[in-house]
Amino acid sequence: MLAITGCSQLLTLRGPARPRIGAELRELGVIENATVLIDGERIVAVGPSNGVKIPAACETMDASGRVVTPGFVDAHTHPVFAGLRAAGFEERGADGEAFDMSARWSGMRATVRRTRAASEQQLFEIARRHAQWFLRCGTTTIEAKSGFGLTVADELKQLKVIRRLDTEGIIRTVPTFFGASEAPDEYRGRPREYTDLVIREMIPKAAAQKLAEYCDVFCEPGVFGILESRQILQAARTAGLGIRMHVDQLSDSNGAALAAEMGAVTADHLECTDSAGIASLCAARVQPVLLPASVYGIRSQNYADARGMIEAELAIVLATDFNPLSPSTPSMPMVISLAANEMRMTPAESITAATVNAAYSLGRGGQIGSIEPGKLADIVIHDCRDYRELAYLFGVEHPVHTLLGGRVVHSR
Ligand SMILES: [Zn+2]
Known part of the structure; x- marks a missing residue:
């Protein structure tokens, strides 16, 4: 058994x-001067230090008056790729260009080429390094998408790497098939044929091999329109996959309405979604996944309408959108800071959106996302005394210890 003692503020969620x-987003269930008791991989008791009985022969970990939170749950990432686009960024910095669709396309081509050329083992080693960045930033579960292979074999290769990160106990992963991220070069001018390949081969194989729980589509004019997106998602539903979508990122193309129509679990991005789109998400209880670091990364100021979504009582989620195509972060504290400053979310709302709400959006709400008896002991000890510092001090590596299922997987 393991007891974490001396937590100045324990955010139980x-x-x-x-x-x-709504107002529930601000309720963090803070216990001051708290103790958490862990047996194996699960939490068995939580409470004020004078109320939790620590058994003899129990290991203890002294949080020394620090803040303790659930591990962050990052519900939107693209962590399996070869070829970060950092070199191109130097040129872009000088001419001040934004990351528009043509920049995305040239980045995609290069990343797809290098991801195809990498072996499964090479991709695994790269992805393991990315997983360690997530753990260092206090994230213990990531939703992880394929989408840089764009052939049947290369998409399955990415999904196998995502599964292996989880089975080897490196980080928890929730796999999403994202073959519909873009039609690859060899299908230029024949997008219909690529959509058919996704529907007829990729989705059935990913589902049959149990390599994906969700299917995602980049729904944007010029990439996958409403019609193609609907067909792909219908195939995903038939195959038993849940639905997540990239929608309304660069234009309001009624993606939110399609997410609602298709019964998507989440609609992600939503930077250009209008109030009618928000209303349709509300009616269908779709969870919005907001990605402020992606807005920052593409040099835009067009942040999603988080306050409007909170007022509409949507169960808002925050995520990083960690990806190689534009400047990017694996850090949920950075995202929390951006959400608080740029989208006017309070620190408490941001933390709820990055933990328990994210867990529910991945179908893991019963297991992770809060510090309660029976849940997995995914816990982070941060080097601060007040949880609001997580949003206030940005660019600081807050986590001191990250625990995954009761095991210390990162310490500094
Ligand atoms: Zn994304």
Whole structure:
């Protein structure tokens, strides 16, 4: 057994067994001067230090008056690729260009080429390094998408790497098939044929081999329109996959309405979604996944309407959108800071969106996302005394220890 003692503020995020909406987003269930008791991989007791009985022969970890939170749950990442686009960034910096669709396309081509050329083992080693960045930033679960292979074999290769990160206990992963991220070069001018390949081969194989739980589509004019997106998602549903979508990032193309129509679990990005789109998400109880670091990364100021979504009682989620195509971060504290400053979310709302609400959006709400008896002991000890510092001090590596299922997987 393991006891974490001396937590100045323990953010339990305890509450109803469902995602949080409206004013509930501000309820972190803070216990001051708290202790957490862990048996194996699960939490068995939580409370004020004078109320939790620590058994003899129990290991202890002294949080020394620091803040303790659930591990962050990052519900939108693209972590398996070869070829970060850092060199191109130097040129872009000088001429001040934004990351528009043509920049995305040239980045995609290069990344797809290098990801195809990499072996599964090479990709695994790269992805393991990325996983360590996530752990260092306090993230213990990532939703991880394929989408840089764009052939049947290369998409499955990426999904196998995502599964291996989880089975080897490096980080928890929730796999999403994202073959519909872009039609590859060899299908230029024949997008219909690529959509058919996704529908007829990729989705059935990913589902049959149990390599994906969700299917995602980049729904944007010129990439996959409403019609193609709907067909792909119908195939995903038939194959038993849940639905997540990239929608309304660069234009309002009624992606939010399609997410609602298709019964998507999440609609992600939503930077250009209008109030009618928000209303349709609300009616279908789709969770919005907001990605402020992606807005920053593409040199835009067009942040999603987080306050409008909170007022509409949507169960808002925050995620990093970690990816190689534009400047990017694996850091959920950075995202929390951006959300607080640029989208006017409070620190408490941001933390709820990055933990318990994210867990529910991945179908893991019963297991992770809060510090409650029975849940997995995915816990982070941060080098601060007040949880609001997580949003206030940006660019600081807050986590001192990250625990995954009761095991220390990162310490500094
Ligand atoms: Zn994305």
